[in-house]
Amino acid sequence: MAPQRFHEQFDHIQRSMPGTALAMGPDDTGHFLYERGVVLARDGEEARVVEDTVRAHFTETAGLVPDQVRREGPQTNRTGVTRIRIGDPAEGDDTVPHALRALREAEGRHGRRLVSRNHVVHIAVNACPGDEPVPVARTRRANPAVAEDRYGEESAEGRGSPVEVLVIDTGLVHDHAAYPPLAHTTGDVQPAETDADGVLRQYVGHGTFIAGILAAVAPRTEVTVRNTLSDAGAILESEFGARLFEAVDDGGWPDIISLSAGTTTEGITDGLIGLDAFMAELREQRTLLVAAAGNNSSHAPFWPAAYTGVPAYRDSVLSVGALSADGTCEACFSNHGPWVQVFAPGERLTSALTGFDRPVPYVYQHSTYEACRFDYDYACTCQFPRHTGALSESRENTGAKPHQVMFDGLAQWSGTSFATPVVAGLVAAHMTAYGERDPRAARDALLAAATGSAEVRGARVPVLRPPTWRPAAVVDPAVPV
Template sequence: MAPQRFHEQFDHIQRAMPDIALAMGPYDDGAAHFLYEKGVVLARDGEEARVVEDTVRAHFTATAGLVPDHVRREGPQANRTGVTRIRIGDPAEGTDSVPHALRALRDAEGRQGRRLVGRNHLVHIAVNACPSDEPVPVPRGRPANPAAAEGRYDAATAARVLVVDTGLVHDHGGYPLLAHTTGDTQPAETDADGALRQYAGHGTFIAGILAAVAPNTEVTVRNTMSDAGAILESEFGARLFEAVDEGGWPDIISLSAGTTTEGTDGLIGLDAFMRELREQRTLLVAAAGNNSSNAPFWPAAYAALPEYEGSVVSVGALSADGESEACFSNHGPWVRVFAPGERLTSALTGFDTPVPYVYQHSTYDTCRFGFDYTCTCQLPRHTGVLSEGRESTGAKPHQVMFDGLAQWSGTSFATPVVAGLVAAHMTAQQERDPRAARDLLLASATDTTEVRGARVTVLRPPTWRPASAVDAAVPV
């Protein structure tokens, strides 16, 4: 992953979350994998939190001259997520003590035989703060891709899908496929200049894909990640519980967010939610991430853990021709299925009144992941506000207008394709168990492709077409 884009997005997120001090995770081959909160670690409530607190306090008092008050718990000590925030270090110094604390706890974790502590990661819909691309306007009259499948909405038989993302744009009702979509409207869609904010419309775009693939679906969108598409791990578990509590556990959760970690462990902040999910019949369909990496991306990577493989399916993205993985898609044995995710067309915003958008990132001369096809890293060409070197060259950021539909790429959008296919299978086969529907759908899948030397299962909606075929069918 190109460090340039990562740094640009890091600055954007930090400005959007000024009260939270963020840091970049360790680098591997020149690429930062994740963001996290400075000076805070997470532990499970109870005895484990006490062990963490005592161990870190003893280590820092002996080696760094800190006083006991410099290791302290924050917030309520008993909550449904079962997580305790522990702040480490002198807040007046502004330094990050988390790496030292993690090293101090290695021996204690060895004695306990399990991980006791983790960073407070930033979970982000742009997956590791590096979006595969930004939305592109499409001409009026261009069809959605995937196009709307045959069928109609019937409240009595509809599959229930919960989208945890950014909220719906205010004029989403101008798109017929979203007539039965409910949920939260995203506040502050535009900035002070009236331009669309980055990631505004992300949840709406996902809802449009779901409704196209599975018309007989009751889609609810929750505005969980409206702050630059990001949320701290310590808050994310609670927000997921709130989302399912509001309307009850749905058939399917479509989640296009996550993060990698320093190792191969999951997220302490999601432990309680994942355990409760496992006991429900809900299926979590989660994006594999856009880092062109095989590093596990959580919560999608829970699909590879035996205790969660029945309740989670992880989704990678196919290229625009549908024949191979998209350049940006994560991969590896923990990614269970691939679906179209490059240059899809769905609802964005501007149905009532066209709305401008100013690009944040510049495109590249060549694919930033080293692929040799014409990918979204390169086209369509534009210059972004955040791009390094823009001011020195005098290049002005490009602005476009959206008036309804858009083209967008990412595992974020391959995810609702799979969620929609599972939902459609449920209603077509009158199957009320989404996990059984997923199993039957994957068992009947005959398409595969090769990704990094491995054959992987591919799901393509019947109404999806390669981007080149859609382009050829639209009059110029």
């Protein structure tokens, strides 16, 4: 993990949520972010147990008055989750860890987890220490390049309607349709792409970049992008489940959901209470959730990708890790472990970003490192291309100015965020090629037919590489493109 990078991102996310007090946990080690002074419980009897237990504990031990433990928001909702406020986080220490400890005995009596923190769910190059985009000349081709119709007319019969992929991310940039592969992509437009000085805001273009990868790997696919994570690519768990329901209600359950966001939690077997209802409904649909494994270079489960390790949801979710730029091993930043089902190219991919109608300036927020922050020995994205970021603490010692570049359409970017649409696209392409209408069956067939593998931390894991993907070189943003 990179503590400096995590603290930089914590400050960035906190500024995007001015009315919400955030904290790092556990013990300031940077594993996840959560809302101070709030816990989550399931509606009904469990919420009452949590409220009563916490109120009794804090009245006796912390001197809180009873109305300082209170439910917030509607008592029942589709997500089945209740927010419970514990005191005022502005008045002192965070009360959430104490509340969790107070509830352990009650959880033991009920035989299940009753309460959790209200985690911050974030895109997988956000609170995770992934890199930032690098400009690429329009004359260079995308990587993966746009696939031709490799299957011919003989496979057209029985295809039926196009495969539908829903991208849950930041919205589309205003000029995305100027990139031919995205001319027919639909969805939400990203609000406020630039700041008051006309500089591109951080993570704008993330959803567009993902849509571009999907359009390259599976050109016949119908891609819709939802602007669910527009605020610094982050959202509270208590709100995320409702936003997911809104996304599928808007156009119906798609064949595939591509989700490049998540969070770790305090327990290695704990999912997200805020997603309980959504995951239960997903399980009953035919939709396949393809989810990023995260960029912490850790084996700690990153949810919702880690639902692949929960038997009840394993069939509903496909978790994706990232390969290095040469495709021979895992990328230094990629999470790993038995819950990561497949790896795909995810370092230095090239896709659409923004600036098609006019160049847009961007100022780097984070600095590169002298050595890989995860102790890998290849030319990874931790080190190259070199740049100095505006948020970096290291600037205080050197006085260096943050590095500015201009985007003119295409970019190179790294993260499990982008390995995810590679795999989602391959599943969609398989469905199109063979007239398969069940995305979960297509997933199974694709993995069964996979001939590639890589060694990741001593284990052999399946690898999927699009036919049009090529090993990538470093692009230097200091060199005009």
